[in-house]
Amino acid sequence: MKIQLALDRMEIAEAIELTRKVADSIDWIEVGTSLIKEFGVASVKELKRAFPAKTVVADIKTIDNARYEFEMCFESGADVATVMGVSPLVTIVACMEVAQRYNKQVMIDLLNTSAEQKRALMKYKEAIFCDHVSKDEQEISGSQNRGMKNGELLEDPDILVAAAGGISLDSIGKLRETLNPAIAIIGSAITKADNPAAAAAKFKQICLQEENLV
């Protein structure tokens, strides 16, 4: 299980400083939607410049204007960019096409997708599928319900699954037992920890133990 550090609700400089503290323990860096909408694509550029060896995910949450947004992300150094699964399918197709042209990756965010939409999306096998409990669902509704049930969508072992939303040191064990994603997207459990480096190291230890088990 890889760790994708989600950076949200902070300044770019703060995001870089925080990432430096935990860089040894995390695999991928996510430039959160809030950074992109607050500071623009400069946020992606600066994070990639600071960490050129890391995979940088631009959480741009595209839902239209796919070519423009995805080209902008990849030109700014992103290795992966996100598109909403609730978009018109033509938007997903355009994201896949741009990513292929740049030799980069698409992450499809399954937030609020219907079962029918999920089925339709599954044919984009080169994409990473992100099972996402949104901030609003967590913080306002208190929901922890994931859209992907244990085993659902996982019949094809080649499909890469990520999980995002409220993953903590307490919940990551259960996540592994149920969804067992290839990528665990972790935000505040690291960024808001009293000691982010120590928290990230604990997550890494859990992920390594797991690899040894497999």
Added chain:
Amino acid sequence: MKIQLALDRMEIAEAIELTRKVADSIDWIEVGTSLIKEFGVASVKELKRAFPAKTVVADIKTIDNARYEFEMCFESGADVATVMGVSPLVTIVACMEVAQRYNKQVMIDLLNTSAEQKRALMKYKEAIFCDHVSKDEQEISGSQNRGMKNGELLEDPDILVAAAGGISLDSIGKLRETLNPAIAIIGSAITKADNPAAAAAKFKQICLQEENLV
């Protein structure tokens, strides 16, 4: 019918310069999603600073993190901010709450919403409902199909409807006959016209004729 000028795929300075040319003919200024994602919320701030007397719409296309994004837009001078109708309902509720607190408005973008989602959204009567044919649907699929059929959702005369996507001098007449929105959102038919001021003036003339007819 009000005209909302949609500014997309350009620099902030270009957006301001273009708006100056057409300001007399348009009612609302939309800071397009591409400006926000490329340059951040500074795009909203600068447009509002340049045109303090105009209603500024931040097309932020919120789908999560509603309070943070809507507060950011309103603090930056936006009078209206957009949320995707395909969001979890908790996100819509949070947008409505923030807008009420700031005495501002929410525009709900109905892009790719199901009939069931549209019905659920209709209870937020203080919102503006945007019938949206997306850029990707227009440019890649060549679609011009609107989600709102003639009369649908318009049973309540107090509901404010906007229409966006591919509206031209050729198509605005048909739009008036079918959806007859309170707000026509017009992008490239003005911004890409050989003479944007002349194009905007023609749209204004059509809208005024219509008001005289009613």
